[in-house]
Amino acid sequence: MNACWLGSLEDRGDRRALIDGEISLSYKQVAQQARDLARSFMQSGITPGQVVIVHGNYSINSILALLALAAIKAIVAPVTNLTPSIEETLKVACDASFLVTALDDMTVVPLAGQSRHPLYRSLQQSGIAGLILLSSGSTGKPKAILHNLDNLIAEKDKQSRGRQLVVILFLMFDHIGGVNTLVNVLFSGNCAVVVRERTPERVCRELERHKVQVLPANPTFLNLIRLGDFHQRHDLSALRLITYGTEAMPLQLLVHLREIFPRVRLLQTFGTSETGIAGTQSTSSQSTRFKIVDDSFEYRIVEGELQLKSPGQFLGYLNVENTSLTADGWFRTGDLAESAGNGEIQILGRINDVINVGGEKVLPLEIEALLLSCPQVLDCVAYGVNNAITGQVVGVNIKPAYPISSDGLRRAVMDFLAGKLERYKMPVKIRKVDEIAVSERSKKKRNIEL
Known part of the structure; x- marks a missing residue:
């Protein structure tokens, strides 16, 4: 087990890292418990390069399991809702070797898979941790998307600067936005607040209770907060930044959100499960236009479709033919977009919609x-x-x-x-x-x- 980033977490000492209900862990505790759990996993037979399903949602157990498996250099497949279709995809198409259930208790169950898919070879030969993300499967069986997890962590591993921010973990544990938020919060030295029940009432209750400053969400969920007047039922005065993505924002909804959160900055983010999340910048909180300011990302608009290229791009699909890449290596996002001038982009919606x-x-x-x-x-x-x-x-x-x-x-x-x-x-x-x-x-x- 060789994961230098565990050392960088431990170096942050007693600084708060995770809050899950009544439990709070420091960075030192997170690093130590992740190491202990990694040893336990290896005693259960998990070895580097094996595909391990982690069934759980945001919780200390699930987060520690993901970190521990990354330290072992396993290929981790986080799953929130283990439906029969998803289970079949992971066991058969992804050739999973173990199932870790990281809910209230932690259990490890061996599976029949041998983790021999050809796409795994480069990760296994180089001793690199992998990440498998599943599409929502709205048009059929979910696509299994393979990433280099070590690269994702390395991009976010940086020294803490300034005052610690409190960020709520709302975007799903098995979605690129959720994984990106988790890794970004931990490896920038901030504090992550776990929400197990993803309802507007519960999220706003935790925002008030822990004086959360950053809320990553999506437009539909923010609208549910507005419709239920949850911003009035709870004291959300500590909020300073709301980031939104995963779907296009209607301009009129943004107007409503500015009215109910007048002191909060609203920032549109953008990314895909295949390319990762790009750094963005908006002219103002009143604009649905944004710039991609991440130097590692390139973009272009071809026949109205936004296409991306990034060094953290996925390694491939494990269970379907890869038709999403152009001949010159650009990923077709499926998002309709237009150039709004000054390097700004306007997302118009999904092509399929x-x-x-x-x-x-x-x-x-x-x-x-x-x-x-x-x-x-x-x-x-x-x-x-x-x-x-x-x-x-x-x-x-x-x-x-x-x-x-x-x-x-x-x-x-x-x-x-x-x-x-x-x-x-x-x-x-x-x-x-x-x-x-x-x-x-x-x-x-x-x-x-x-």
Whole structure:
């Protein structure tokens, strides 16, 4: 076991590192417990280069398991929700050798896999820790994405500067945003607050309790805080920075967020599971435009699609053909974007979410941004509805701002949108709903009707 970064954690001594409920660990304790756990894992038969599933969510156990396995130079596959489909992918396609359950108790179960996938060879021969991330699997079986975990840690391992920040761990444990946040917080000497229940109520309670200064989240979750008035039920005055990503931000939602968090800086982040998270900069908290200021990232926009290239790019997919890279090595993000001048980028939405109305392209984000400023609309989601003549038409689900009949809501919405949208963009189907459906990753569900 040779992980010099454990030493850099230990050097930070009694500085707070992790808070999980009533338990608080210093950096020295984190390093020592990770070492002890690594020895225990090796006694259980885990060796460098083996694929190990870590089933857990944000908790001290899960974080220590990830650090310990990285120290062993294993290939770690963190999983929050171990569904049959995900379990099959990890056991069969990824050839996993062990399953570590890191919930309230820590258990190690040997599996039949021998970790022999050809993509593992470079990591195993060089004694490098690996990381497997799974896509959400919304279009079928999840893709298994292989990364160099040592590179990710090395990029974040830096000396502490200034006052320690308290950051809440909200983005998912098995998502690139969550892993990036965890590694960035620990290896920059800040303090991570664990949230086990990913609800607006619980998150805001922990923000108040620990005087959290940094909240990494996504637009849909921030909107849930707004809709439930959780920012008023809890004292969030310690917040200084909210970073948001994983989906495009409607401009009107950003306006609402500026109103309820007037003293908080809002910063859009950007990255993918395949390329990692880039450093970004916004002109202001009122802008949905951003610049990629990370020198290690390159970007270009080709036929409206944002493409990225980074040194921390994934090593490949373990279970599907790699068609996401161009012939010259650029990753196709699947995000529609436009250059906004001065090196700024504007994300318009996902290519797969575009509604095709008789050959005309409609962006759901444009419809939603308008509707969020309608007095009768509290929240909404736009999506495509199959149509025999035009292929698709625009549909919207709307959570009304106050009691109103379905017919009344439709009339109000159509009157509000009149003159603001081209005819083909106007909603044909308007459905009043009690709640807007959200996935377990806190994103709006758009595949409502195809």
